[in-house]
Structure formats: structure tokens, C-alpha cells
Amino acid sequence: MNCREISEFLMDYVGNTLDQDVQQTFQAHLTQCTNCYEYLSQYRETIKAGQLACHDDDVSELPDDLVRAVLAALSKEPRT
Amino acid sequence: MTEGALIEGLRSGDEHVFETLVRTYGGRLLSVARRMLNNEEDARDAVQDAFINAFRARATFKGEAKISTWLHSIVVNTSLMKLRTRKRKAEEPIESYLPRFLPDGHHTQQYASWAEPVDVALGRKATAERVRSAIETLPETYRTVVLLRDIEGFTTAETAEIVKTTPNAVKIRLHRGRLALRTLIAPHLAGAAT
Numbered sequence: 001m002n003c004r005e006i007s008e009f010l011m012d013y014v015g016n017t018l019d020q021d022v023q024q025t026f027q028a029h030l031t032q033c034t035n036c037y038e039y040l041s042q043y044r045e046t047i048k049a050g051q052l053a054c055h056d057d058d059v060s061e062l063p064d065d066l067v068r069a070v071l072a073a074l075s076k077e078p079r080t
Numbered sequence: 081m082t083e084g085a086l087i088e089g090l091r092s093g094d095e096h097v098f099e100t101l102v103r104t105y106g107g108r109l110l111s112v113a114r115r116m117l118n119n120e121e122d123a124r125d126a127v128q129d130a131f132i133n134a135f136r137a138r139a140t141f142k143g144e145a146k147i148s149t150w151l152h153s154i155v156v157n158t159s160l161m162k163l164r165t166r167k168r169k170a171e172e173p174i175e176s177y178l179p180r181f182l183p184d185g186h187h188t189q190q191y192a193s194w195a196e197p198v199d200v201a202l203g204r205k206a207t208a209e210r211v212r213s214a215i216e217t218l219p220e221t222y223r224t225v226v227l228l229r230d231i232e233g234f235t236t237a238e239t240a241e242i243v244k245t246t247p248n249a250v251k252i253r254l255h256r257g258r259l260a261l262r263t264l265i266a267p268h269l270a271g272a273a274t
């Protein structure tokens with residue numbers, strides 16, 4: 001397996017869905033190739049960075065005017 | 081109010097229960113819609129549409145899923161609907177953000193560890209902001225799948241159903257989206273604190 005092929009298997013490796021023989025070949029490459037080893041770790045960190053950045057920006061409450069707008073819209077809905 | 085009481089009230093169309101739902105889950109739904117739409121006005125519309133659609137579909141809520149999960153899927157769908165009706169500009173190809181390789185299969189560049197663990201780096205508002213705008217930069221097809229899988233926590237099968245494609249296409253888009261995101265955020269994480 002070369003570095004290009006390694007990069008195609010990153011998602012399955014991280015997700016633990018590689019066939020055992022492919023996983024062994026993958027790991028064997030990583031022990032010899034610092035570049036792929038570092039790239040894998042950045043791939044993992046990227047997923048985590050996205051999650052942290054997005055959830056850091058979460059709001060817990062709707063602005064009051066939007067609550068009122070939603071409730072007003074709901075009150076116009078037929079009840080049956 | 082317990083989940084059971086909420087479900088009961090939801091099915092019967094109880095107004096107070098809907099108000100509780102709007103106040104309890106609205107903030108989270110707005111966060112989801114903002115991420116997907118990157119536009120405050122559209123996000124607010126999507127949240128409103130989501131609650132209206134939820135109200136209209138209240139009889140079909142089975143109670144097998146949690147209410148929060150059910151509302152989550154609804155706001156994702158109303159947001160996607162908004163995205164689809166927007167005037168589309170031609171999508172930028174993702175290739176320029178993918179890693180490059182030499183003809184012999186080696187990487188064209190050297191990679192080194194980032195300066196700090198991401199949880200430390202992302203503790204800084206400015207860095208978190210840069211990562212969010214990197215996600216915004218992703219071409220839409222990829223961004224949506226990255227958001228649904230990695231941020232909103234839907235499975236591959238659920239994502240495929242939501243974006244109306246095959247699980248295999250979801251996997252390809254997710255992988256490329258992550259590769260592209262790595263390229264986009266690396267400059268902000270490689271060096272020392274900024």
C-alpha cells in the first residue's frame with residue numbers, strides 16, 4: 001500500500017470498519033511512514049476540531065422575538 | 081414536564097406543550113439551522129417551518145424516537161429544503177483542497193504534528209471561529225454531509241436518506257469533506273498560538 005492508497009482508507013480505519021488484512025497492511029505502512037502517521041492524526045483532529053468549533057457556538061435558547069413568531073404561526077394552524 | 085407528558089400533549093396538539101417544545105428545543109434547532117444555512121434570516125425561517133411541520137405531523141410521531149431527535153431531523157429537512165430553493169451558484173470543485181500525491185504514490189508535502197491538541201487550540205474563540213468559517217468554505221455537497229455525520233451525529237444510512245443519495249456516496253463525500261477541511265484548518269492549527 002502506498003501513501004495515496006492509505007489516504008483512501010483513513011475513514012474506514014478511523015471508523016474501525018477495515019477488513020482485518022487491510023488493517024494490518026495499513027498499520028504496517030504507518031509504522032514505516034511518519035508522513036502518513038502524522039496525516040492520520042491530523043485527520044482525526046480535524047473531526048474533533050469541527051465538533052468543538054460548532055458546538056462551542058450552540059445557543060441554548062431561542063431569541064424571544066422568534067419564540068413569539070413561532071407561537072403566532074402555530075396558533076394559525078388548524079387544530080384538527 | 082416529562083417526555084411522556086410532552087408526547088401526550090404533542091399528539092393532542094396542546095398549545096402549552098408546543099410552547100414548552102419551542103422554548104426547550106428551539107435554541108438547539110436554531111444552532112443546527114445556522115450551521116446548515118449560514119444565514120440568520122434563513123435559519124430563523126427554517127426553525128419556524130420546522131415547528132410548523134412538526135405540528136402538522138404530530139399525529140405521526142410514534143414515540144419510538146425521542147422528541148428531541150424527531151425535531152432535530154425535521155429542522156435538518158427544512159434547512160435542506162431552504163438550501164435547495166436558494167439560487168445556486170456553480171459549486172466549487174473540491175479537488176483543490178484534497179491532498180496531492182506524486183506519481184509513485186507518495187505525499188507531495190511533509191506533515192508534522194500540530195502545535196497543540198485541538199481541544200486546547202479550540203478553546204480560543206478566534207481559532208474556533210476560523211474552523212467554523214473553514215466549514216462554511218466547503219462546497220455545499222460536502223459541507224452538508226460533514227455537518228450531518230460529524231456534527232449532528234446522524235449515521236451514514238440516516239444521512240443518505242436525508243440527502244437522498246446512497247450510503248456509498250455519503251461515505252465518499254464525508255471522506256473528501258474531512259480531507260478538505262483538514263487542508264483548510266491546518267494553517268490555523270499548525271503553528272503556535274495566534
Ligand SMILES: [Zn+2]
Nearest residue numbers: 002003033036
Ligand atoms: Zn505513507
